[in-house]
Amino acid sequence: MSSNTPLAEQMRPKTLDEVLGQEHLTGKTGTLRKMLQNDTLNSLIFWGPPGTGKTTLAEIISESSGRKFYKLSAVSSGVKDVREVIDAAKQQNLFSGKSPILFIDEIHRFNKSQQDSLLHAVEKGWVVLIGATTENPSFEVVSALLSRSQVYVLKSLPYDKLEALADLALTRYNANFHTDFIIKDKEALIQYSGGDARKLINSVENVLNNFRNSDKKAITNADVLEVLQENMALYDKNGEQHYDIISAFIKSMRGSDPNGAVYWLARMLVGGEDIKFIARRMLILAAEDIGLANPNALTVANNCFQAVNVIGNPEARIILSETAVYLAASPKSNSTYTAINEAMAFVKKTGNLPVPLHLRNAPTKLMKDMDYGKDYQYAHAHEGNFVDLEFLPAEVKGTKFYEPGNNPTENKIREMLKKKWNDKY
Structure with missing residues (x-):
C-alpha cells in the first residue's frame, strides 16, 4: 500500500486476529468468530463509539465469509441508493449462492421510510444487513428492523490497547518514511484520542509529520500538545494590566478583604472594564472559592450578573460593589472545586x-x-x-x-x- 495512503487505512486489520480490543466478539470464544466459523451469519448492528472498529469488522466479516460487500453511508444515501444495491445483491445472490453484505454506516441517520426500505430484502435474505451506529439502536432503529438483527456492543479501547496501537502506528510510520522517531510519552496522544483508534492513529501521523523534517526524534507530551491543541487567543482589552487587576480583585475576595475588593473593582470601573466581564468573574469565584460554605453566594453572584445586564452603567457599580463585598465577607471553601x-x-x-x-x-x-x-x-x-x-x-x-x-x-x-x-x- 502506498505511503500516501492515510496511516489509519494502511493499518486497518484484515482478520479478526489483527483486531485490537473487542475480545468479547473477536476472541477465541467470541460470538463473531463462532458465527464465521459456523457460517451462520445473520443481520446485525454494531453499536459503539467512533473508532472502535465497526466498519473494519464488517469488512472482515465480508472477506472471511466470501461474500460481496456493498457499502452505503446513511449521510449521503437515500431510498433510491438502497434499492439499487438490493437489486444488484439479488443478482449476485443468484450466481454465488451467498447473500451479499450490505453495510450501512451511521444507520441511525436513516429515517423510518429509508429503514423500512431494507425490511423486505432482509426478510427474504437477499442481503445480510450490517448497520453501524454510535447511537442507541433501541431509539434510532425501527423496531421491525431491530427485531430482525442482532445487536453487538463495541467498547472504547482500554489504555493498554491504545498504547499498543500507538506503538504499531509509530513502527508503520517509521517504515514508511525511513525515520527513527520514538514516542517518549503516550499520555497526551491517548487522552486526545478519547478511546478512538482511528483518531489515535491520525494523531500519531499528524504529530510525526510535523517533525519529519526536523532534527527531533523523541516525541514528548509537550510536542503532542503543541501540534494537536488549539491555542486559545487571550482576550486583551488593556494589555497586561487588565489581567493583573482582575487577578488582584479575585484574590482580594478570596482573601476575605472587602476593602481590597472594592478598590480593585473601582480601578476596573474607572478604566472602562466591561461590567459583564467583572460579574462573570464573581460568579466563578462564588462557585470556586465559596462553594458550599455559603451556597447562597452563587445565587447572589448570579443575580448580580443578570442585574448588570439589565441596569448597565453607571448604576451597575452599586450592584457590583454589593456583590463584591458580600463575596469577600463570605466563609470560604473550595471543596467542590477540588x-x-x-x-x-x-x-x-x-x-x-x-x-x-x-x-x-x-x-x-x-x-x-x-x-x-x-x-x-x-x-x-x-x-x-x-x-x-x-x-x-x-x-x-x-x-x-x-x-x-x-x-x-x-x-x-x-x-x-x-x-x-x-x-x-
Whole structure:
C-alpha cells in the first residue's frame, strides 16, 4: 500500500486476529468468530463509539465469509441508493449462492421510510444487513428492523490497547518514511484520542509529520500538545494590566478583604472594564472559592450578573460593589472545586469506564434483556430515603473525590455523609 495512503487505512486489520480490543466478539470464544466459523451469519448492528472498529469488522466479516460487500453511508444515501444495491445483491445472490453484505454506516441517520426500505430484502435474505451506529439502536432503529438483527456492543479501547496501537502506528510510520522517531510519552496522544483508534492513529501521523523534517526524534507530551491543541487567543482589552487587576480583585475576595475588593473593582470601573466581564468573574469565584460554605453566594453572584445586564452603567457599580463585598465577607471553601478537578483528572487517567449495569437506563426491551437497570434500588423506597449502593464503576468503587470543608455548613454535610457512608467519611 502506498505511503500516501492515510496511516489509519494502511493499518486497518484484515482478520479478526489483527483486531485490537473487542475480545468479547473477536476472541477465541467470541460470538463473531463462532458465527464465521459456523457460517451462520445473520443481520446485525454494531453499536459503539467512533473508532472502535465497526466498519473494519464488517469488512472482515465480508472477506472471511466470501461474500460481496456493498457499502452505503446513511449521510449521503437515500431510498433510491438502497434499492439499487438490493437489486444488484439479488443478482449476485443468484450466481454465488451467498447473500451479499450490505453495510450501512451511521444507520441511525436513516429515517423510518429509508429503514423500512431494507425490511423486505432482509426478510427474504437477499442481503445480510450490517448497520453501524454510535447511537442507541433501541431509539434510532425501527423496531421491525431491530427485531430482525442482532445487536453487538463495541467498547472504547482500554489504555493498554491504545498504547499498543500507538506503538504499531509509530513502527508503520517509521517504515514508511525511513525515520527513527520514538514516542517518549503516550499520555497526551491517548487522552486526545478519547478511546478512538482511528483518531489515535491520525494523531500519531499528524504529530510525526510535523517533525519529519526536523532534527527531533523523541516525541514528548509537550510536542503532542503543541501540534494537536488549539491555542486559545487571550482576550486583551488593556494589555497586561487588565489581567493583573482582575487577578488582584479575585484574590482580594478570596482573601476575605472587602476593602481590597472594592478598590480593585473601582480601578476596573474607572478604566472602562466591561461590567459583564467583572460579574462573570464573581460568579466563578462564588462557585470556586465559596462553594458550599455559603451556597447562597452563587445565587447572589448570579443575580448580580443578570442585574448588570439589565441596569448597565453607571448604576451597575452599586450592584457590583454589593456583590463584591458580600463575596469577600463570605466563609470560604473550595471543596467542590477540588472535587471536580480531581474527578476529571481521574477520568482522564482511567478512561471511559463502563456505567455499572444497575445504574443504566432501561426504557426498551433490548436494554432490559442486557440487564440494564437490574438490581437498582430506588432510594425513596428505603428508610431515610437512602440505600447503600455503589454508584461508581466497579474498577474504581470506593473512590472519594469530595472532602467537606471546615466550616459550619460543610461540617453539617460531613456529619450527614458519615451517617450514610461511614466507611468514606
